[in-house]
Amino acid sequence: MNIPATLKYTKSDEWFDPVSGKMGLTDYAQSQLSDIVFVEIVAAVGDTLTPGKTIASVESVKAAAESYAPVSGKVVAVNEALSGNPEVLNSDPFGAAWMVQVEGADSSGLLDAAAYATYCEERAH
Amino acid sequence: MTYIPTSPAEREAMLEVIGVKTIEDLFKDVPARHRFPDLTLPPAVTEMEAAVDLGELASGNETTRDLVCFLGAGAYNHYIPSVVDHILRRGEFYTAYTPYQPEVSQGTLQSIFEYQSLITALTGMEVSNASHYDGATAVAEAANLAYAQFRGKRTKVLLSPAVNPQYRQVLRTYTQGMGLELAGDDPQADLQSGAEMLRTQIDANTALVVVQYPDFFGRIYDYSELITEAHAQGALVCVAANPTALALLKTPGEMGADIVVGEGQPLGIPLSFGGPYLGFFTTRRQYVHKMAGRLVGETEDNRGQRAYVLTLTAREQHIKRERATSNICSNQGLMALASAVYLAALGKSGLRQVAELCYHKAHYAADQLSRLPGYGLCFASPYFHEFSLCCPRPVAELNQHLLDHGILGGYDLGQDYPALKDHMLIAVTEMNTREEIDALVEILGEASHG
Numbered sequence: 001m002n003i004p005a006t007l008k009y010t011k012s013d014e015w016f017d018p019v020s021g022k023m024g025l026t027d028y029a030q031s032q033l034s035d036i037v038f039v040e041i042v043a044a045v046g047d048t049l050t051p052g053k054t055i056a057s058v059e060s061v062k063a064a065a066e067s068y069a070p071v072s073g074k075v076v077a078v079n080e081a082l083s084g085n086p087e088v089l090n091s092d093p094f095g096a097a098w099m100v101q102v103e104g105a106d107s108s109g110l111l112d113a114a115a116y117a118t119y120c121e122e123r124a125h
Numbered sequence: 126m127t128y129i130p131t132s133p134a135e136r137e138a139m140l141e142v143i144g145v146k147t148i149e150d151l152f153k154d155v156p157a158r159h160r161f162p163d164l165t166l167p168p169a170v171t172e173m174e175a176a177v178d179l180g181e182l183a184s185g186n187e188t189t190r191d192l193v194c195f196l197g198a199g200a201y202n203h204y205i206p207s208v209v210d211h212i213l214r215r216g217e218f219y220t221a222y223t224p225y226q227p228e229v230s231q232g233t234l235q236s237i238f239e240y241q242s243l244i245t246a247l248t249g250m251e252v253s254n255a256s257h258y259d260g261a262t263a264v265a266e267a268a269n270l271a272y273a274q275f276r277g278k279r280t281k282v283l284l285s286p287a288v289n290p291q292y293r294q295v296l297r298t299y300t301q302g303m304g305l306e307l308a309g310d311d312p313q314a315d316l317q318s319g320a321e322m323l324r325t326q327i328d329a330n331t332a333l334v335v336v337q338y339p340d341f342f343g344r345i346y347d348y349s350e351l352i353t354e355a356h357a358q359g360a361l362v363c364v365a366a367n368p369t370a371l372a373l374l375k376t377p378g379e380m381g382a383d384i385v386v387g388e389g390q391p392l393g394i395p396l397s398f399g400g401p402y403l404g405f406f407t408t409r410r411q412y413v414h415k416m417a418g419r420l421v422g423e424t425e426d427n428r429g430q431r432a433y434v435l436t437l438t439a440r441e442q443h444i445k446r447e448r449a450t451s452n453i454c455s456n457q458g459l460m461a462l463a464s465a466v467y468l469a470a471l472g473k474s475g476l477r478q479v480a481e482l483c484y485h486k487a488h489y490a491a492d493q494l495s496r497l498p499g500y501g502l503c504f505a506s507p508y509f510h511e512f513s514l515c516c517p518r519p520v521a522e523l524n525q526h527l528l529d530h531g532i533l534g535g536y537d538l539g540q541d542y543p544a545l546k547d548h549m550l551i552a553v554t555e556m557n558t559r560e561e562i563d564a565l566v567e568i569l570g571e572a573s574h575g
Contacts, residue, residue, distance in 0.1 A: 038414050057448070066448065
């Protein structure tokens, strides 16, 4: 299970990068969903996000899920390429599969990598 | 064999959990005198006696077997090859449950896949779902798709007044509470100019434009320009089409439609007093994730053999819950099968032949009727197998007169369109002989003076 130390996490399995302001779904989330066949980013540039707001809709061969904003902030970019290559979410969840980029976000309430790793392990049992 | 799956012990345990002593206690809110009423039924009869009784009851009905039918308005009297019913009544199809388990559902899945393939070919579209209940609900699902596509940000649906009034009613019922504005079909709407009047009403808030092809009055329009205009405004266009007509005419897919739906009843399904019918629903590949219902796809099993599965079921309500676009998961399986068998039996040229017969017979009827003193064609536009006839007397009176002669007359358009008082919508299909058409002309001619 890949859990980069530089990122912050939520209990609904989103990651947030405090440096770049990007966010997406974690490696744990993609492994639970299995083969991703559809991603639709529903947040748009200019939107103001609040924590918990839906940013994307994700479907795999066996389930459908939503991705929620981990932080508040103003959307400055969305990953338009992702919907054309949804399988990238399986292969590169923390890189090419970023979903939305915001500015002015406060990530102080989020889990750090160690806490998120513990949380994932708890659910595995 | 009992069909109650719980044992007495299990029932006792459940009653204890919810805190009542007997099952009767669950009904205590129903007033005692209404509980378990005595049924005063007549003595039992034998099967032979019951068959006679039911036969007598049924003989009170007047059906298209006994009457000559010129009634259409959304449901049409076509010939159904006997092979359709033979296939339908096979137990493997007739009793099969929804094909969630592909290992034991290959026959049902293959028939749905073939149905989808035939419907996409007929409409000129890329994707068909496994069907809906009827044409009206299929139109309503088009509004659901458009609403979901724009995530509720566009709130106007433009309806041509020449869309079947029942479809428009069902659409209004379906979309209650969604915050959609349904416009374009008010009673004063211009009926002469076809869909042209809609073009000026398309704006940046329009999610969907709905037109019918041929329209409710039987008229044929090429909607290409309307669709281009709608796309320029970012709106989607749904064409509700008659499948028989599509064998003859340019497809809505060629015109650029985003969604093509329709009533599948003309494809091998009897009139049956209004149902069960079949709604077909097709769209472009890019909207498939917003499409309601289910979709069967072709794949390979672990031995490399061709196999069929339910594809994209992740969108269905039992998985997606409140985030599903529609609460329709099921499909009209048996009726979809009927239409697939019908289309396969007729083939491309056979269906075209049916369409040509309908077209030519309707035009012969319209030509003869419009020569009668006091009668005339209401619209000048090209039409398929149905046309609006202006009459010298109320349609209800004329229809009673026709019924006295064993003819089921046309639809009274004044019921839905005040401007079309004394207008009869007449449908002619391959089932109507020249003699029947001549009889219709003769009787209406006689009846013109009351």
